[in-house]
Amino acid sequence: MKTSAQVVVIGGGVVGCSVLYHLTKLGWSDVMLVERKELTSGSTWHAAGGFHMLNGNTNMAALQGYTIRLYKELEELTGMSCGLHHVGGITLADNRDRFDMLVAERAKHRYMGLDTEIVGPEEIARIAPITSLDGIVGGLYDPLDGHLDPSGTTHAYVKAACMGGAAIETHCMVTATTQRADGTWDVVTDKGTVHAEHVVNAGGLWAREVGAMAGIYFPLHPMEHQYIVTDDIPEIYERGEEHPHVMDPAGESYLRQEGRGLCIGFYEKPCRPWAVDGTPWNFGHELLPDDFDKIEDSIAFAYKRFPVLETAGVKSVIHGPFTFAPDGNPLVGPVPGVRNYWSACGVMAGFSQGGGVGLTRAQWMIEGEADRDVTGLDVGRFGAWITPGYTLPKVIENYQNRFSIAYPNEELPAARPHRTTPMYDIFTDPGAVWGHQFGLEVPNYFAAAAEPDYEEPSFRRSNAFDATSREVAAVRGAVGINELQNFGKFSVTGSDARAWLGRIMAGRIPRPGRMALSPLLSEKGRLIGDFTVSCLSDTEFQLTVSYGAQAIHYRWFLKHLAGDVQVRNVSDARTGFQIAGPRARDLLTACTRDPVDLTFMDVRRMTVGQAACIVQRVSYTGDLGYEIYCDPMDQRALWWTLWEAGQPLSLEPFGMRAMMSLRLDKFFGAWLREYSPDYTAAETGLDRFFDWSKDFIGKTAAEAERAAPPARALVTFIVDADKADVTAYEPVFIEGEVRGFCTSGGYAHHSGLSVAHALIPRDRAVEGLVVEIEILDQRRRATLTVTPPFDADGTRMRG
Numbered sequence: 001m002k003t004s005a006q007v008v009v010i011g012g013g014v015v016g017c018s019v020l021y022h023l024t025k026l027g028w029s030d031v032m033l034v035e036r037k038e039l040t041s042g043s044t045w046h047a048a049g050g051f052h053m054l055n056g057n058t059n060m061a062a063l064q065g066y067t068i069r070l071y072k073e074l075e076e077l078t079g080m081s082c083g084l085h086h087v088g089g090i091t092l093a094d095n096r097d098r099f100d101m102l103v104a105e106r107a108k109h110r111y112m113g114l115d116t117e118i119v120g121p122e123e124i125a126r127i128a129p130i131t132s133l134d135g136i137v138g139g140l141y142d143p144l145d146g147h148l149d150p151s152g153t154t155h156a157y158v159k160a161a162c163m164g165g166a167a168i169e170t171h172c173m174v175t176a177t178t179q180r181a182d183g184t185w186d187v188v189t190d191k192g193t194v195h196a197e198h199v200v201n202a203g204g205l206w207a208r209e210v211g212a213m214a215g216i217y218f219p220l221h222p223m224e225h226q227y228i229v230t231d232d233i234p235e236i237y238e239r240g241e242e243h244p245h246v247m248d249p250a251g252e253s254y255l256r257q258e259g260r261g262l263c264i265g266f267y268e269k270p271c272r273p274w275a276v277d278g279t280p281w282n283f284g285h286e287l288l289p290d291d292f293d294k295i296e297d298s299i300a301f302a303y304k305r306f307p308v309l310e311t312a313g314v315k316s317v318i319h320g321p322f323t324f325a326p327d328g329n330p331l332v333g334p335v336p337g338v339r340n341y342w343s344a345c346g347v348m349a350g351f352s353q354g355g356g357v358g359l360t361r362a363q364w365m366i367e368g369e370a371d372r373d374v375t376g377l378d379v380g381r382f383g384a385w386i387t388p389g390y391t392l393p394k395v396i397e398n399y400q401n402r403f404s405i406a407y408p409n410e411e412l413p414a415a416r417p418h419r420t421t422p423m424y425d426i427f428t429d430p431g432a433v434w435g436h437q438f439g440l441e442v443p444n445y446f447a448a449a450a451e452p453d454y455e456e457p458s459f460r461r462s463n464a465f466d467a468t469s470r471e472v473a474a475v476r477g478a479v480g481i482n483e484l485q486n487f488g489k490f491s492v493t494g495s496d497a498r499a500w501l502g503r504i505m506a507g508r509i510p511r512p513g514r515m516a517l518s519p520l521l522s523e524k525g526r527l528i529g530d531f532t533v534s535c536l537s538d539t540e541f542q543l544t545v546s547y548g549a550q551a552i553h554y555r556w557f558l559k560h561l562a563g564d565v566q567v568r569n570v571s572d573a574r575t576g577f578q579i580a581g582p583r584a585r586d587l588l589t590a591c592t593r594d595p596v597d598l599t600f601m602d603v604r605r606m607t608v609g610q611a612a613c614i615v616q617r618v619s620y621t622g623d624l625g626y627e628i629y630c631d632p633m634d635q636r637a638l639w640w641t642l643w644e645a646g647q648p649l650s651l652e653p654f655g656m657r658a659m660m661s662l663r664l665d666k667f668f669g670a671w672l673r674e675y676s677p678d679y680t681a682a683e684t685g686l687d688r689f690f691d692w693s694k695d696f697i698g699k700t701a702a703e704a705e706r707a708a709p710p711a712r713a714l715v716t717f718i719v720d721a722d723k724a725d726v727t728a729y730e731p732v733f734i735e736g737e738v739r740g741f742c743t744s745g746g747y748a749h750h751s752g753l754s755v756a757h758a759l760i761p762r763d764r765a766v767e768g769l770v771v772e773i774e775i776l777d778q779r780r781r782a783t784l785t786v787t788p789p790f791d792a793d794g795t796r797m798r799g
């Protein structure tokens, strides 16, 4: 056995083998995989082998598309068969909301260049004739759906990896992973120790245990899952062609042909987590006992949807465990805070996603970054706050919702409230309807006494519309207040702080007492952050940014730390309030003895009421506004000071729905919507904040883009919408052809306009351009507009 390797991958399931292959594909050959038994000895061997591209997250859909296309390449490269059956598949809709969701997915696929198709009941009868059409509204057909042989595919990955120089060691159990002082790893196995520069945890069902060897908690959990293979069915084997896949979300089932019969699996509501206190090491090539009780209702439903099943005998039952992360997406990438330790686990659909996960992981390790936005699968998207107690109910919820409709305004209830601020009860009293971000409860809006205390999930304008309208009017008319807890915050101190920030940030670093907006770029010039930099003194700065990305940004800062600089993630150690609206200055004046003469983008320490605060003259609402940061222990006192002083000024609380509407009045973009690693600063206009006079990470790539401007540009449209607005990824038709897509949108209550941001060809980005945007199957006229409808000259915001 090798005693050293550049990379050791732990785990020979489909994911570990794909990672190994992709490392060699991208040019690293001193790589090794260790497997405690035979290859496929976890979830992989008993998978149904189905693959599909449909995924609400467009980057996950693209990653799945890559995986599916890879299989042919793998077969050609190795001469081995993956047992591919590209039979196509239909996802059924039995009600209007499900159909809306499929239509919205199809709309996204238009700009992704995918050949999916909305089909009606007659076409469903033709394509998938064993389906009962009772109550079926329509479906989405995807010609890329299919299935394969799980074991053959895993071995094909391994053969391809070995052709690229990789080594495999089976029957080799990892018992410890120990980091040396220089950051490299000793991977201790029952056959000896391998010294590795990098370790990859692809331990699948045992990823928690493998992680614990390095003191790392991976937020994932195994769930039991069952599918049934039937005896021969004449209606199947007498057809001249293979029956396509049918996904029936109403019945929580997926079905496909297996030999001369069918195979049907269920994501049943009475599901069961497996191995709650840890996966036994002696588990391997065995199955769990059959359990028809928990899928009884699902089977009864399936008999109605596919009547041929009722008389079919059962040939075999496959009941095994596989892992999920709390949001159902894989956990990939460098583990925050642990040098050279990488994650490739929590992959619940290894045959739809394994190839893309392998590629992403290999790019990240070898090239320093992936070639698309990987936030949705980044292991860093969960912070240090996550615990097994939170993960378990979320994973159960995710399993149960696997086939549920995913609404753009949906707030899932499991494991909540988890993290709350001192404002939780104060805001609950006047009717806060809570949402959640990064584990934190955040008020979405405040319902009036006569209104329901929950928001109906919807693809259209929801029952939060009136409350949002009231809150927007309160801000624009007088003054509104909301919490600042859900801002990511970093403190940067030290004698080299200014110089360090100058190199990390692409923008100008402000002088003491001032703030500046600054993009953060990767080495390849990708947009990886959109920061506000506040200079408290030459040796002390505060950075504010998206709350959900704090662990990812912190990982980046620590990786690039140099000189006398201390960076602290103070996202939860600094909280406070934002006040905004024409009377915001009066409110602050009433609460402090300090002079309230801050001009736009000033920052200053002040005492507000009894609390020592950092006050910034800025507001994402685009109005006259202040951000007031304090210690969480002072937050309630600060609230009562502001609230009482605000009564004569008509102060009202507002939530995130109002905030996102207010920003649309000013055409402001949002992180991971308009600004994300998928787009560049030049495409989105953020390059206007670059300080070209200095060196900064990503400058070479940014200069190249300046010399050859990108083909796309971010623009804003006013849409002739009716009861449904743009959410994200709707296609933009220019002269009847799909030429762009929306990044986000919504209803700007103050202006009374439906607003959409979109990326379209730069040469068409001209004021007045009339396009059509597809919203829920309707093409809506939209006009490119440059001037925001509110405070276009900035008098209110800067005044």
Ligand SMILES: Cc1cc2nc3c(=O)[nH]c(=O)nc-3n(C[C@H](O)[C@H](O)[C@H](O)COP(=O)(O)OP(=O)(O)OC[C@H]3O[C@@H](n4cnc5c(N)ncnc54)[C@H](O)[C@@H]3O)c2cc1C
Binding pocket: 010, 011, 012, 013, 014, 015, 016, 034, 035, 036, 037, 038, 039, 040, 041, 042, 043, 044, 045, 046, 047, 048, 049, 050, 051, 172, 173, 174, 175, 202, 203, 204, 205, 206, 207, 210, 225, 226, 227, 318, 319, 320, 321, 322, 344, 345, 346, 347, 348, 349, 350, 351, 352, 353
């Ligand atoms: C019933 C069922 C049906 C499914 N159907 C589908 C489907 O149709 N399509 C689809 O895409 N997905 C399906 N899945 C999910 C799929 O099986 C998983 O997504 C996939 O197998 C995960 O692969 P993995 O490599 O991450 O993990 P695993 O397959 O669990 O592999 C982990 C490997 O790591 C090894 N290992 C662990 N610890 C150590 C150690 N300390 N030292 C050395 N080696 C170690 C294990 O022995 C194991 O071989 C199904 C799952 C189930 C249960």
